[in-house]
Amino acid sequence: MDNRELIRLALAARQMAYAPYSKYRVGAALLTKQGKVYQGCNIENAAYTPSNCAERTAFFKAVSEGERGFEAIAIVGGSQDNPTDYAYPCGVCRQVMMEFCNPEEFRIITAVSEEQYMEQTLAAMLPHGFGPENLKES
């Protein structure tokens, strides 16, 4: 699975976004180490706080199916029909990634289109992140 294909799946997931309040529609495609992809979209709520980001939708779908090893996530978002700028994962979503991913290896692909994207590790996006390793007894 190359980056272009993963971005294509994130763009498809974005079509499912339920964002009647912010009108900011986000799609994500999460690639497991076995090569399976879980898609997610943002899901908003009239009470606002129960809203869920696209990235966490994808992670929670995957983890609830037993997945524990992840390689990369592609993210697309924006207010227009097509994304016009990069949508970066929020701090809460970065922390969820930190729980299940090796920060030095996990790739976060923020995309405007299949051709225009940036790729960074989780460690670059969440420096000095706190994760399961910090709770290990020595």
Ligand code: THU
């Ligand atoms: N959102 C995401 O789904 N992912 C992000 O990385 C940033 C924000 C959603 C949450 C909310 O539904 C809308 O975008 C506006 O914040």
